[in-house]
Amino acid sequence: MVIPAATDESPFALLLPIRPISSGSGGKQRFQERIRAAATEAFGGRARLRGSLYARITYLHLQPAMQDVDNLIKRILDAMKGIVFDDDGEVRQCLAERIAVADRFTIAERRRPSGIVDRLLEFLAEGQPHITYIEVGHAARQALSFGPIGEEEQ
Amino acid sequence: MSAALDYLEAEEREQLAAQLRQQGFTVEEDYHAGDQIIDLIASKGGERIAFEVKARPNLRNDLRQLRELRSQAFHEGITEFRLVVVSPPHQTSVSIPGLERLLARRMQDAPPGSLQHLSPNVLIESVGSLEISAISVTTEGIDLTGTGAVEVAMGIGGSRDEAQIPDTFPFRFHILLGHDLRLLRADELDVDVSSFEE
Numbered sequence: 001m002v003i004p005a006a007t008d009e010s011p012f013a014l015l016l017p018i019r020p021i022s023s024g025s026g027g028k029q030r031f032q033e034r035i036r037a038a039a040t041e042a043f044g045g046r047a048r049l050r051g052s053l054y055a056r057i058t059y060l061h062l063q064p065a066m067q068d069v070d071n072l073i074k075r076i077l078d079a080m081k082g083i084v085f086d087d088d089g090e091v092r093q094c095l096a097e098r099i100a101v102a103d104r105f106t107i108a109e110r111r112r113p114s115g116i117v118d119r120l121l122e123f124l125a126e127g128q129p130h131i132t133y134i135e136v137g138h139a140a141r142q143a144l145s146f147g148p149i150g151e152e153e154q
Numbered sequence: 155m156s157a158a159l160d161y162l163e164a165e166e167r168e169q170l171a172a173q174l175r176q177q178g179f180t181v182e183e184d185y186h187a188g189d190q191i192i193d194l195i196a197s198k199g200g201e202r203i204a205f206e207v208k209a210r211p212n213l214r215n216d217l218r219q220l221r222e223l224r225s226q227a228f229h230e231g232i233t234e235f236r237l238v239v240v241s242p243p244h245q246t247s248v249s250i251p252g253l254e255r256l257l258a259r260r261m262q263d264a265p266p267g268s269l270q271h272l273s274p275n276v277l278i279e280s281v282g283s284l285e286i287s288a289i290s291v292t293t294e295g296i297d298l299t300g301t302g303a304v305e306v307a308m309g310i311g312g313s314r315d316e317a318q319i320p321d322t323f324p325f326r327f328h329i330l331l332g333h334d335l336r337l338l339r340a341d342e343l344d345v346d347v348s349s350f351e352e
Contacts, residue, residue: 101210102244104166107237113224117237121220124239125213 011137012043012084015119019130020059020072028075035079035134049085052139054093060101060124060131069096076134084136093139095149158242159209166207166240167193174205187226190219195232204232210241248286250298256337257281257327261304266325266345275309277318295338296331304345323347 016038021031057072059065073096077088085091099105101124109117116133123131171181171194179196185204194205204227208216220237227235258281261269269276286300304325307318328342 101239102241104238104240107239109224109235110233112228113221113235117224118221121213121217121237124210125217 011135012039012046012049012080013116014038014042014132014134015116015123016132016134017123017128017130018132019061020057020067020132021075032075032079035076036083039080039083043084048083049090049136049138051090052093053085053091053136054139055091055095056133056135057094057096058133059096059098060120060133061098062101062127062129064100064102065098067098069098072096072098076132080134080136091136092142097149159212162209162240162242163207163212166238167205170194170205170207170238179203187223187230190223190226192223192227201234202232203234203236205236205238207238207240210239213239248289250286250296250331250335252335253284253298254281254302256331256335257284257302257329257343258304260329260337260340260343261345266343268345268347269304269306269308269323272347272350273308277307277309279305279307279320281305294330295333296335297328298331299326299328299342301326321350323349 014035016034018031018034021028055073055077057076059067059069059072061067073094077091077094081088107117107120120131120133167183171183174181174194174196177198179198182195182197183193185192185195187204192204193207196203196205206220206223208220213220224235224237258278261278261281265276265278269278281302281304283303284300285302286298288297288299290297302325303322305320305322307320309318323345325345326342327340327344329337330339330341332338
């Protein structure tokens with residue numbers, strides 16, 4: 001399921017009920033084709049993002065998973081090259097994480113309700129075993145941070 | 155909503171409110187926003203965060219309500235909306251054929267002291283409602299811990315006019331079964347008769 005970004009100012013966002021294939025495992029081509037098709041549908045017509053970019057990749061899984069999150073990044077960014085941005089070298093910040101939905105977790109929205117959250121809740125309610133969220137936008141600033149990621153969230 | 159999920163959500167709300175207060179937030183519980191009620195509103199400085207706790211199995215029925223709640227929360231000037239999703243503990247299904255019969259036979263052969271204390275003529279009728287809390291399989295056998303209920307008939311009075319009083323008591327067990335499912339050892343077989351003594 002593709003969630004188009006709301007405006008040209010918004011980051012590119014995709015929510016798909018699929019399991020990300022990490023680099024080094026099989027099914028690479030099919031997975032990347034699916035990402036490419038979804039990205040084209042969601043992003044087609046918009047000017048590619050340029051400059052310093054961030055990428056956020058979140059894999060939500062219902063069953064226990066052992067997937068290395070560091071391996072998720074490369075294939076997804078490669079698949080979006082030429083559609084969302086020209087070169088994945090422009091991505092200077094990247095957060096890859098996985099969330100076990102059978103454990104407690106939080107979904108945070110800022111400023112206004114998001115269509116992505118509506119769709120995410122539908123996927124969760126349907127019991128989708130694998131959900132992948134991809135977001136790419138302009139990096140806000142360069143800053144060196146310390147401590148656990150997202151510790152400010154309950 | 156089932157009572158268990160209701161309890162799960164209520165417990166999470168309570169813990170969350172306590173945690174937020176500890177972090178210096180002012181917390182309003184059951185905040186009325188239009189015709190919606192938000193579980194918690196936490197405020198500190200210019201921040202005003204709405205928290206809604208939902209058990210994952212309830213999402214399916216509450217999707218529409220959540221959409222309206224989020225929309226109303228932002229309409230009320232909330233800076234952030236956080237949906238906390240909790241899940242019931244994962245349950246593992248364990249079944250051991252004939253375990254009830256094994257435990258009943260063991261109690262018949264050697265009635266637990268607490269039952270004998272109630273009546274020297276105690277008849278073990280059956281064992282049921284078993285819940286296994288821990289299982290460990292080793293080369294020695296299958297080590298099981300759990301709880302159950304034993305149905306008994308106790309002889310009260312003289313031998314000829316003895317009345318049989320039926321009763322059911324909870325018990326705890328810790329036993330070792332062989333790999334052929336025969337009972338090798340009963341380390342614990344404690345029947346709680348406190349309900350009778352009351």
